[in-house]
Structure formats: C-alpha cells, structure tokens
Amino acid sequence: MTYKIVASQCTSCSACEAECPNVAISEKNGTFVINPKKCTECIGYFDVPQCVAVCPVDNTCIIDTSYPRYQPSA
Amino acid sequence: MDDSRSFDAYDSEPAPAQLDDIMQKIAEHKGCGTSGGSGKASCGSGAGAGDMPAEIWEKVKNHPCYSEEAHHHYARMHVAVAPACNIQCNYCNRKYDCANESRPGVVSEKLTPEQAAKKVLAVASAIPQMTVLGIAGPGDPLANPGKTFKTFELISEAAPDIKLCLSTNGLALPDHVETIKKFNVDHVTITINMTDPDIGAEIYPWVFWKHKRVTGKEAAKILTDRQLQGLEMLTANGILCKVNSVMIPGVNDDHLVTVNREVKSRGAFLHNIMPLISSPEHGTVFGLNGQRGPSAQELKALQDSCEGEMNMMRHCRQCRADAVGLLGEDRSAEFTTDKIMEMEVNYDLSARQAYQEKVEEERLAKVAARNAELESLAGENADLKILVAVATKGSGRINEHFGHATEFQIYELSSDGAKFVGHRRVDLYCQGGYGEDDALETVIRAINDCTAVFVAKIGHCPKDDLIKAGIDPVDQYAYEFIEQSAISYFKDYLARVKSGEITHVTRGDADIRQGAYVPVNA
Numbered sequence: 001m002t003y004k005i006v007a008s009q010c011t012s013c014s015a016c017e018a019e020c021p022n023v024a025i026s027e028k029n030g031t032f033v034i035n036p037k038k039c040t041e042c043i044g045y046f047d048v049p050q051c052v053a054v055c056p057v058d059n060t061c062i063i064d065t066s067y068p069r070y071q072p073s074a
Numbered sequence: 075m076d077d078s079r080s081f082d083a084y085d086s087e088p089a090p091a092q093l094d095d096i097m098q099k100i101a102e103h104k105g106c107g108t109s110g111g112s113g114k115a116s117c118g119s120g121a122g123a124g125d126m127p128a129e130i131w132e133k134v135k136n137h138p139c140y141s142e143e144a145h146h147h148y149a150r151m152h153v154a155v156a157p158a159c160n161i162q163c164n165y166c167n168r169k170y171d172c173a174n175e176s177r178p179g180v181v182s183e184k185l186t187p188e189q190a191a192k193k194v195l196a197v198a199s200a201i202p203q204m205t206v207l208g209i210a211g212p213g214d215p216l217a218n219p220g221k222t223f224k225t226f227e228l229i230s231e232a233a234p235d236i237k238l239c240l241s242t243n244g245l246a247l248p249d250h251v252e253t254i255k256k257f258n259v260d261h262v263t264i265t266i267n268m269t270d271p272d273i274g275a276e277i278y279p280w281v282f283w284k285h286k287r288v289t290g291k292e293a294a295k296i297l298t299d300r301q302l303q304g305l306e307m308l309t310a311n312g313i314l315c316k317v318n319s320v321m322i323p324g325v326n327d328d329h330l331v332t333v334n335r336e337v338k339s340r341g342a343f344l345h346n347i348m349p350l351i352s353s354p355e356h357g358t359v360f361g362l363n364g365q366r367g368p369s370a371q372e373l374k375a376l377q378d379s380c381e382g383e384m385n386m387m388r389h390c391r392q393c394r395a396d397a398v399g400l401l402g403e404d405r406s407a408e409f410t411t412d413k414i415m416e417m418e419v420n421y422d423l424s425a426r427q428a429y430q431e432k433v434e435e436e437r438l439a440k441v442a443a444r445n446a447e448l449e450s451l452a453g454e455n456a457d458l459k460i461l462v463a464v465a466t467k468g469s470g471r472i473n474e475h476f477g478h479a480t481e482f483q484i485y486e487l488s489s490d491g492a493k494f495v496g497h498r499r500v501d502l503y504c505q506g507g508y509g510e511d512d513a514l515e516t517v518i519r520a521i522n523d524c525t526a527v528f529v530a531k532i533g534h535c536p537k538d539d540l541i542k543a544g545i546d547p548v549d550q551y552a553y554e555f556i557e558q559s560a561i562s563y564f565k566d567y568l569a570r571v572k573s574g575e576i577t578h579v580t581r582g583d584a585d586i587r588q589g590a591y592v593p594v595n596a
Contacts, residue, residue, distance in 0.1 A: 011168050013213055015158035018220075019285075046285045053287040056159065056168040 002039040003049055004064035007031045009057050016061065019050040036067050044072050130343055133260060133314055136205045136430075137237065138401050140261065140316060140344060142389045142494050146470040147433050150206040151197050151398040153190035154183070155221045159213035161243050161281040161297065164359035165320055165350055168213075183411055184212075187221055191228035195419045197398055197409055198233055202429035204399075206261075210241035216250050226257040233421060237261065241318070245281055245297055247304025255311055262308055263346075264301055265318040269336045271295040273326050279359070302340060309341025316344040316387065321368050321376060322360070323350070334380040345380060346387035349373050349586045370523060370584040374495060388496045389483075400468045403480075440470045444492075444557040451561055454489040456568055458578055460525040461486055463498065463545075464556050472551050472559060476532035482521050485556070487564040492557045498584065516585075518543045523584040525567070528559060544579065 005016070010031040017025045017032060022045075024038030034051065042049045051061040134140035138148045159168065185193065198204045207229055209215045215222040226238050239261035240254070247264065254262065268274045274294025281293040288296060308315050317337045319330050326333075334345050350367040352360040359365075368376070377386045389401060399405040463482035465474035481499045485492045498520040514536055521527060526546035530553060540547045551559035570576045 013157050013159060013168050015160065015213065015217065015282075018158060018218070019282075048286060050285060053285065054158075054160065054282045056162055 001041060001069050002036040002064050002067045003034050003041060003051055003061050004036070005032050005034055005051070006060050006062060007033075009060040011057060013056060015054045015056065016051040019054050021045040021050065025051060034061075036064065040070050040072070043070055130314065134343075137239075137261065138206065139208070139239075139263075139390070140314075140387075142387070143437075143470075145389050145401045146466070146468050147203060147437055148206070149201050149204045149398075149400045150208060151194065151204055152208045152210050152393070153185055153193060153225060154212055155185050155187055155190050155225050156209055156211055156215040156218035157184050157213045158217045159211075159243075160217040160245050160283075161214070161293075162279045163243075164277055164279065164365075165322070165352060165361075167357040167359075167361075169357060185411065187224035187228055189411055189414070190225045191232060192419065193409055193411075193414050194229050194236065195232055195421045196414045196417050198236060198426065199419055199421055200408075201399060201405070202426040203433055204236070205430075206237045206239060208239045208241060210263075214243050214246070215240045216242045216246040219246070219250060219253070223253055223257060226259065230257060233423075235423060235426070239263065241265070242304075243297070244301035244304050245283065246300075248300060248307055251304065251307045251311060251313075254308070254313060259313065261314050261316070263316045263318055264305055264342075265320070266298075266301050266305075266333055266337060267319050267322070268294065268326050268329060269298050269302065269333055270329060271298060273329050274298060276325050277322065302336065305337060305340045305342060315342045316346060317342045318346045318348060318390075320350050321347050321373060323366060323368050323372065325365070327368070327372070327376060330376060331379060344385050344387050346390050347373065347377055347380065348390055348392055351392065367586060370496070370498065370586050373586065377495075388494060403467070436469065440555045440557070443555050444561070447558040447561040448491050451489060451491065451565055454565070454568060456489050456571075458568065458571065459486055459488045460564070460567065460578075461495070461523050461581065462548075462560055462563070463521040463524040463527040464560070465527070465529045466556060470556050471553055472528045472556055473530050473553050476527070476529040476536055476547070479517075479529075482524075482527065483556070484521070484524065485560050487560055487567075489568075492560040492564070498586070514539055518545065519585045521545065521584060523581045525581060526563065528556070528563075544581070 005025075012027070012031050014027070014032065017027070020034075021042060022038045022040055024035045025032055026035070027033075046053075049061065055061045131141075134144070136144050136148050138145040138150050162168075194207050209222050209225060222240065229236060230238065238257065238259045240259060241263040242265070244264045244266065247262075267277050271291040271294040274297060275291045278294055278297060280287050280289045281297050282288075283293070283296050305315055305317070317333075319326070319333055321327055321330060330347060337345060350360065350365065352358060352365050352367055354361045354364075377388060380386055393401065393404070397404050397406055398409055462485050464472055464485060465476055465479040466472055466483055467474045479500065481497050483494065484496045484498060486495045487493075500517045500520050517536075518540065522543070522545075524545055526548050527540060528548045528551055530549065532540075532547050532549055537547045548563060551563070567576075571578050
C-alpha cells in the first residue's frame with residue numbers, strides 16, 4: 001500500500017513536502033501528490049506517516065489500497 | 075505602467091516640490107505606478123522615541139510595524155514564500171489560508187525565493203519609503219526554513235539597506251536562532267497567546283513536534299516552552315523581539331496580562347495585542363463555534379492595563395501575508411508575479427536615500443510642530459479625556475476625504491497631549507449584507523466612541539448625520555499635521571467646556587470590523 005493525497009481536500013500548504021523522508025511528495029497542478037513508487041508509508045523511518053501527521057486537513061492523506069503493502073527490503 | 079489607483083488623481087495636498095521631482099525620477103525608469111501611498115514625507119531621528127532605550131529606538135525608528143510614529147512615513151512588504159505550517163490554531167483555517175499572522179495568511183499567490191527577491195527590488199524601486207521586508211507565512215516561516223532563509227540571502231545581497239524581519243509561531247524558533255543571526259535578521263515577531271497550557275489547549279488543537287502530532291495540554295506545553303526559550307535566545311543575542319497576542323474574549327483575555335509580564339521579563343520590547351478575527355465565513359473553529367472577538371473598548375482596556383509594563387503596539391493592521399505599502403494601504407495588486415516578471419528593475423540606492431532624507435526632514439518638522447503646540451497646553455490640568463478619529467493617508471497629516479477613508483486613526487486627547495490608541499477599518503461596508511445606504515451608519519458605529527472626526531474634506535449629508543450622532547466633523551485642519559491639530563482642537567474643546575458653551579459627554583463603545591483589508595481596486 002501507499003499513501004495518497006485527496007486532491008479536492010489539499011490546501012496546497014506544502015507542509016507534507018518537507019516532512020516526507022522519501023522525497024515522494026511534490027506539487028502538481030496546484031496540489032500535492034505522492035509518488036507511489038517512492039512511498040514507504042514511513043515504515044522504517046517513523047511511527048506514523050509524516051504526511052498524515054502534519055497535514056492540517058483531516059482525511060486528506062489517506063491509504064491507497066490499490067497498491068500492495070510496502071515491504072522493507074531485508 | 076498600469077496604475078489603477080485613479081483616485082490619487084484627486085490628491086491635492088501640497089507635497090514638497092523636490093520630493094515630487096525625486097519620485098518622478100524614480101518612476102521613470104521602472105514602469106510601475108508610484109502614486110498611492112504618499113508623495114508626502116516625513117520620518118525622523120530622535121523624535122518619537124518615548125521611553126524606549128536609545129539603542130532600540132535607533133533600530134526601530136524607521137520600522138512601520140514597530141514604531142507608531144514611523145508607520146505614518148515608512149512602508150513594509152511581506153513576501154509569501156512560506157506556505158507550510160507546523161501547528162494548528164483555532165483562529166486559523168488553512169483551507170482558506172491562515173488567519174493569524176496577518177489576516178494573516180491571506181495571500182494571492184505563493185512565490186519562490188527568486189521571485190520574492192525580484193519583487194522586493196521592484197517594490198523598493200517604486201516605493202522609496204519601503205524599508206522593511208518581512209516573511210510572515212502564509213504558514214510559518216520557520217516551518218519553511220529553506221525557502222525563508224534563501225529569500226533573506228538573495229535580498230541581503232541585492233538590497234543590503236532593507237531590514238529583514240520574520241514572524242513565527244515559535245515552535246521551531248530555538249533551532250534557527252543561529253541562522254537568524256547569520257542573516258542579520260534583527261527583528262523577529264513571535265505570536266504568543268498563552269503561557270498556561272490549560273488555556274493553550276483551548277487555542278491549539280495540535281502541534282507537529284519531533285515527527286508526531288501532539289494534542290491537548292501536552293501540545294500547548296511544548297509550544298509555550300519553545301516560544302519562551304526562543305524569545306530568551308533571541309534577546310540574549312541582541313535580536314529585537316516583538317510579541318503578538320490574539321485577544322480571545324473568555325479564553326485568554328485576562329491571561330494576557332500574565333503573558334505580557336512573562337514576555338517582558340524575557341526581553342521582548344513591544345507587545346501587540348490584536349483582536350480575534352472570527353467570522354463564521356472564514357470557517358475557523360472559533361468562527362464556527364460562535365467565539366466572538368473583542369469590542370474596541372475591551373481591546374483598549376486590555377492594552378491600557380498592560381501599558382506601563384512595556385510598550386504596547388496599537389497601530390497593527392493585521393495585514394495580509396503578501397501586503398505591500400504603508401500600513402493601512404495595500405498595493406499588492408500592483409505587484410503580482412506576472413507584472414513583476416515583466417518589470418525592468420533598476421534598484422537605485424541613492425534615489426531611495428535621497429527620498430528618505432526628505433522624509434526625515436518632514437518628520438522632524440512634524441514633531442517640532444507637535445511640541446510647540448504641546449507647550450501651549452502646559453498648565454491645563456483637566457481630567458477630561460476624549461477620543462478623536464482622523465482620516466489620513468500617511469505622513470502624519472490630515473489628508474484624506476471622509477468619503478475616501480478606508481480606516482480612521484484614533485487618538486486619545488488629554489492635557490498630556492495626543493496619544494495614538496488605534497485604528498478602525500471601515501472598508502468592508504458593502505459586504506456582509508449591508509448596502510451603500512448603510513455605509514455611513516457602519517462608519518459611525520466604527521468611531522462611535524469618538525467626540526470628533528478630523529478630515530481633509532466632507533460633504534454636507536455625512537456632516538449632518540455625524541452631528542446627529544454626536545460626532546463633531548472637523549475640516550478646518552485639512553492637510554495639517556495630525557497631532558498638532560488634535561492638541562489645538564483639544565485646547566479649544568476644554569475652553570468651550572469651561573465657558574459652558576458645550577457640555578462634555580462620555581461616548582459609548584465602538585465596533586471592530588472583521589475580516590481582511592481588501593483594497594478597493596483589487
């Protein structure tokens with residue numbers, strides 16, 4: 001799985017961009033998006049996903065279940 | 075080039091010819107309007123220092139946000155390079171921009187540091203009295219340290235005469251004190267609304283701290299500890315600190331007296347208590363749950379009760395995070411990114427300095443006139459105090475028509491002289507369901523605690539209505555200095571009360587207008 005940003009909710013405040021340990025977040029067409037190939041759900045870095053923890057709007061950074069669970073390489 | 079502020083064509087106040095020449099020269103090589111604001115001048119050295127230590131006065135005398143006296147003469151601008159925030163405030167809704175630092179947080183467009191630097195040069199070339207560049211969000215500058223300090227770096231190289239300042243919630247402040255020193259930022263504003271975590275929990279739903287979202291009292295405790303630590307570190311390093319507080323009736327209003335004492339003991343040199351802005355349409359927690367803002371007299375009473383502890387700031391306009399120009403005016407619409415990128419900027423330091431020297435001359439003249447008038451008041455020992463409203467566009471003169479005023483400056487007159495105590499916005503009268511017919515009524519409500527209103531000119535109808543409301547419309551001091559005129563009016567008022575010609579009546583309370591400053595031509 002990976003996290004995604006609900007575009008209609010995103011205020012484009014950019015708080016998440018700097019906190020992402022994987023540099024997976026960037027601005028696109030006025031809102032922020034998460035590159036699913038880079039997102040690790042913060043596993044191995046922090047207790048909680050940083051985008052979720054810093055986002056000022058609830059339910060904006062959410063799980064995208066269309067991707068398989070992230071597997072940290074051994 | 076495109077100067078939409080056409081009403082400036084009506085300006086008829088006499089500006090010194092030399093000043094106009096300089097403005098003309100400056101205007102010629104950078105295609106951008108130079109009207110608005112003020113072709114008038116003034117600003118001054120030692121004058122207006124009050125009880126401030128000399129070395130602090132030296133630093134703030136030309137800073138419009140720090141010196142009430144300077145704000146008549148010098149301009150500031152904000153650049154919106156810092157969108158991210160690391161705390162949540164109940165008076166702020168980030169969906170509609172941030173509501174604290176400058177209705178706070180409202181911006182039209184975000185800038186990159188490079189765009190910001192070009193904008194600063196363009197504005198400084200067009201507005202020679204622009205002396206201060208601030209970064210105040212729309213988020214928190216120190217939650218965006220890369221963008222914030224890159225901007226400072228670019229500007230300090232290109233325009234070394236411009237003072238840098240930043241406004242922060244303080245959470246990340248202790249981590250950045252060294253960098254703030256390195257870039258020679260000598261003015262920092264910290265928003266401190268409480269030192270008691272129980273009260274903080276009612277204002278801040280969460281803070282983002284050490285990679286976690288922390289809530290409740292714990293969050294407020296972290297925030298207040300970091301704010302006070304940051305304040306101590308800055309003042310220990312000789313960096314001037316102002317503290318902003320939002321007055322939230324029933325939440326922190328009584329507590330702000332304690333906050334005032336705490337920040338003063340840690341070296342803050344100025345305290346700015348601002349009224350809460352909380353209209354339901356802003357969608358903030360406070361706006362939605364019906365938390366009201368203070369009335370004009372409640373705000374003044376709290377400011378008065380903190381005075382004596384330290385200097386209180388009373389001329390704050392809670393401006394936008396991309397505001398440009400004198401306090402109370404907003405020329406940001408003239409300097410949008412599109413327009414700036416097309417401008418050919420020729421930053422001429424000597425032209426700016428020449429203009430500012432003229433400003434200083436007029437500023438000294440203003441103070442001399444005030445002092446002379448004050449001397450003639452000596453010996454009067456009445457307990458009487460009255461408030462008067464003044465229509466002004468800057469430079470410390472009564473130079474605005476009643477009908478053109480978007481705000482009135484309020485002075486308290488007593489046998490001690492004229493003291494600036496605040497301003498009242500009247501710009502949003504067409505919004506919120508009021509029609510044009512009610513405009514005058516809303517103006518009267520905004521200055522209802524005043525005995526008189528000083529204007530450059532006023533029509534017959536509003537004159538009659540003001541008199542009916544018990545407010546004396548005064549136009550005989552048109553284009554004169556404000557303080558000198560106010561003292562002269564007060565002497566006359568005292569004489570008329572003594573002779574029995576008029577009876578002194580205590581006036582009522584007044585409204586504080588909600589919402590952001592919206593330029594008429596935006």
